[in-house]
Amino acid sequence: MYEREKDISLLEHDEFQLERIDSALHSIEEGHFGTCAVCQQPIPYERMQAVPYTKYCKKHQPETVVSENRPVEEEFLAPAFGRTSLDERDDQNGFDGEDAWQIVESWGTSNTPAMAEGRDIDSYDVMAIEATDEVEGCVEAYESFVATDIYGHDVSILSLHNSHNISNVITYNGQIKSPKNL
Structure with a gap:
């Protein structure tokens, strides 16, 4: 291009x-x-x-004029996911171009925290498109931290702020248990 x-x-x-x-x-x-x-x-x-x-x-001397002549291909290319993003349409909820990019992006990009808009970056995962907006594997956000035992009893709330190291499980009745004791 x-x-x-x-x-x-x-x-x-x-x-x-x-x-x-x-x-x-x-x-x-x-x-x-x-x-x-x-x-x-x-x-x-x-x-x-x-x-x-x-x-x-x-x-x-007259001011120079910047040319507005652009290749016709650019009309099709901008915005990057505009032609395939269906997020703003209420009648569509299928897999679109943005979803494809999110999958590719999950394997890594060249972005670094130095290039981020905000400086309060804790993890490279937070830099992804809609990183905090969507919860993978759940329909509703609360489903990511509500849990029960195998029989559907003993409702507990999992603290998933750091998904790699769950330090505490808070049970429904307020008792704090260590994951080792469960």
């Missing part, structure tokens, strides 16, 4: 330079070469050496 943008920009620049040169040749034929098109004063020799095709003195 970068090379295509560069090609377009270089082509536009060359076409613009040719137009300027043709205009300068035309002004030589008519006899106004070296005079400002606005104030009719002679353009300084140093400026004519630096920019030989100019029609303006430094004071009356």
Whole structure:
């Protein structure tokens, strides 16, 4: 994509330079070469050496205009997941482009905490798209920390702030038990 943008920009620049040169040749034929098109004063020799095709003195030089010509492919590409993200649509809840990226991203990216928007990053996992919004394996958020025994009794609440090291299990009646004693 970068090379295509560069090609377009270089082509536009060359076409613009040719137009300027043709205009300068035309002004030589008519006899106004070296005079400002606005104030009719002679353009300084140093400026004519630096920019030989100019029609303006430094004071009356118009502002440069940034080109708005973009390849048609860019209309399709932006935003990155815009064409396949179905999150904002109420009638869709299927697997979409953003979900595909989240799966790929779970295997790692080149993002580091130094590149994060906020500086309070505890884990690389928090940097993922919607990292704190969705709970994997659960429909509702409370299902990630409510537990029962194998028979559906002894309701307990698991503290999952650090899923790699569950230090305490708080049972329904308020008693704190260590996972080793369960």
